[in-house]
Amino acid sequence: MEFGRIHRLTFPDPLGFGKNPTRFSDPRRRVPDSRFGVLYLGSSLKVCFLETILRDDRDGVVGDVEVEEKELDDRLYAEVRVRDSLRLLDLTGDGPVRMGIPSDVLRGSQQALARKWSVAFYDHPAAIDGILYPSRLNGQTNLAIYDRSVLKLEPLRSHNLKRAPGMADLLDYFFVALI
Template identity: 55%
Template sequence: MAAIKPPPGFENSFLDIETIPAGRRFGRIYASAFPDPLGHGKTPSRFSDPRRRDPGRRFAVVYLGDTLKVCFLEAVLRDRRDGLVGDLPIEEKEIYTRRYAEIETIASLRVIDLRADHAIRMGVPTDVTKSSRQTLARAWSLAFHQHRSMPDGIIYPSRLNGHTNLAIFDRAIPKLSAVRVVPLIGAPGLATVINDLRVSLVDNI
């Protein structure tokens, strides 16, 4: 089946918008080498800007998760368990070289809702969030970013465990604040997450 990209005139179409009030907290796992827990670049990712030949106009995206588990899945584990049974060994340095930040909304966010049947209502293909076809997701992200309603980002279910993720466009990052940052190894609940996902930490692989 061919990938269905945003149709002409999508910028004027109906969107399901969810408003996230100020004071909500989410999580983010990021590399300790970067000092800013809300730092962002324009490297390829699920909802990154696909316009490779126009760097001056490209937007960046910051990803957040509503649980430590989904943050760990999206930032560390990803698809590494595919086809692998039993415990999954991960080098300890992958944990010790990351931090976990609690990110709070300091102003309300208006995000496009791709959860439940909202995507269907808007005509957005389910592959945008439920498959690994990132080229398609990027095309739709660009269409969302350019929509006349000027959304702050996207709220969507993780394809890995269904928990809620946010992809926040860089224009809305001033609406976020890092309220607590700890080494990932010290994040409350990490041991439970590692046990649940059957991950074992090893010195070297």
């Protein structure tokens, strides 16, 4: 199974991750040594582009949305293969409702609640490898892989984002004007 990831040239490891505030990152600032990291992957270049570059910039914009060309020049698109099977918490479909997970964990633009839930997911005795969840932007599949399981992934290829296969079509499709 293959996924993709957009990352900055300044952090060239396609499987690298930080501990910055993101949807499922560890919010516990007082215990830095015990904090976990999260690597995000998308099921397509399209969802990776939406999640990483476009995000909410398209909201309320009629016509072209401007994106600095440097945003694309400074990034790579990596194709990543799942090498060993992953134990994922499936938050697609009806699963979150059945588990009592608030809709803002997956759909909210504010991410504090999702971070708190992620600590519970990470610390659960099942020791999952990560989370399978729908993009709040287009519903396509994303993965949030916890640091303890990144070794189950393998980078395949990397492309300059602007030259990634299909990127020009995405820019046209989403009415993106490079400036």
